[in-house]
Amino acid sequence: MSEVILSVNDLCKRFGGVTATDHVNLAVLKGETHALIGPNGAGKTTLISQLSGLLKPDQGSIVFQGKDITDLPAHQYCEAGLARSFQITSVFPDFSLLDNIALAVQANQGHAFRFWANARRDPTLRRSAHEWLGMVNLDDRADWLASEVSHGERRQLEIAMALATEPSLLLLDEPMAGMGQEESGAMISILKSLRGEKTVLLVEHDMDAVFALADRISVLVYGKVIATGSPQDIRSNSEVQRAYLGEVA
Numbered sequence: 122m123s124e125v126i127l128s129v130n131d132l133c134k135r136f137g138g139v140t141a142t143d144h145v146n147l148a149v150l151k152g153e154t155h156a157l158i159g160p161n162g163a164g165k166t167t168l169i170s171q172l173s174g175l176l177k178p179d180q181g182s183i184v185f186q187g188k189d190i191t192d193l194p195a196h197q198y199c200e201a202g203l204a205r206s207f208q209i210t211s212v213f214p215d216f217s218l219l220d221n222i223a224l225a226v227q228a229n230q231g232h233a234f235r236f237w238a239n240a241r242r243d244p245t246l247r248r249s250a251h252e253w254l255g256m257v258n259l260d261d262r263a264d265w266l267a268s269e270v271s272h273g274e275r276r277q278l279e280i281a282m283a284l285a286t287e288p289s290l291l292l293l294d295e296p297m298a299g300m301g302q303e304e305s306g307a308m309i310s311i312l313k314s315l316r317g318e319k320t321v322l323l324v325e326h327d328m329d330a331v332f333a334l335a336d337r338i339s340v341l342v343y344g345k346v347i348a349t350g351s352p353q354d355i356r357s358n359s360e361v362q363r364a365y366l367g368e369v370a
Contacts, residue, residue: 123150126320127172127290132181134167141167143344145181149290154312154321156331159341160364165324168341169294172322173205174198186289202289206279206296214268218259218278221267222250225285250285257281257311273304277311290320297327309333332356340364 129147133140141164149155157165170176172183174195182191190201212221226249254260257277262270267278276296283291296312297305309330315321316334325331331338332352339349342364348355355361 123152125149126151126186127322128184129168129172130182130184132168132171132178132183134164134171134176134178140344142171142178145341145344145346147339147346147349149320149322150337151320152317153336154316154323154334156323156325156335156338157341158325158328158331158338162343163341164344165341166294167344169205169292169322169324173203173292199286203292204283204286204288204290205292206276206283206294212267212275212278212282215266217264217266218254218270219247219250219263221278222253222281222285223247225282226250226253228286253281253285254278256284256314258307271304273300273307276300276304276308280308280311284315284319288319290322291315293321293323293325295324295326297325297330305330 125148127147127149129145132142132145134142143164145168157168159165167176171178174190174193174197178191182189184190185201185203188201190198193201213224216224223246226246251260251263254263257280259270259274259277259281262274267275270278280293280296293312297308300308305327312321312323312334316336323331323334335352337349338352338355340347340355340358340361347364348358348361350358
C-alpha cells in the first residue's frame with residue numbers, strides 16, 4: 122500500500138451562512154497526481170487555500186507527512202514542504218525568468234534575505250535556476266523579462282518557481298486557466314513529466330487534462346467529496362455524472 126503523504130480529516134470552512142468545505146476527508150498518496158474536480162463554486166480553491174495555510178479551517182485537521190500542521194502559519198506550510206501555484210500568475214514581471222527562478226532557489230537554500238545583487242553573481246544559484254527553467258522548456262528565454270513572455274509561459278515559469286523550492290507536495294490551482302490549446306498541451310507535457318517523480322494535488326477544470334494526468338480523482342460538490350477513485354471509476358460514477366450534467370443544464 123502506498124504511503125499517505127497528506128491526510129485531510131473532517132475539514133470545514135464556513136463564510137457566514139455558506140459552508141465552503143463541508144467535512145472534507147481526503148488522502149493523497151506519495152508520488153501520485155491526485156486531481157480535485159467539481160462544478161464552479163464547489164469549494165475547490167477554498168480547500169486548496171486551507172491546505173496551503175492561507176485559510177484556517179473552522180473544524181478538522183490537516184496532517185502532512187505524519188505531522189499535524191493545521192494550526193501552523195502559512196510560511197511554515199512552505200517550510201514543511203508544500204508549494205502552491207495560483208489561478209492568477211504570481212511572478213515578478215520586471216525580473217528576468219532566470220532571476221525569478223533564482224529567487225526561489227535562493228529562498229530554498231535559506232538565503233532569501235541576502236542582497237539580490239549577490240544572487241545574480243552566484244554561479245551555483247544561476248546554474249540551478251537554468252536547470253529548473255530547462256525542466257519547463259524555458260531555458261532559451263532565461264534573459265527575457267517575465268512581462269515579455271506569453272501567459273502560458275508565465276504559468277510554466279510559476280511551476281518552475283514552485284519546483285525550485287523542492288517541495289514534497291505541489292498544489293496546483295488551475296494551472297491551465299486562460300490558456301489556448303497549444304499552451305495547454307505544453308503544460309500537460311510538463312506535468313506528465315512529473316508523474317511518479319513529484320506528488321501533485323491538481324485543481325483543474327480542463328477534463329481532458331485531468332483524465333490525461335491523474336492517477337486518482339476526487340470530486341467536490343457543494344463543499345463535500347462525493348467520490349474518489351481512478352479516472353475510469355470517476356467517468357462511470359452516476360453521482361458525478363449528475364453533478365456535471367446539472368451544472369451544464
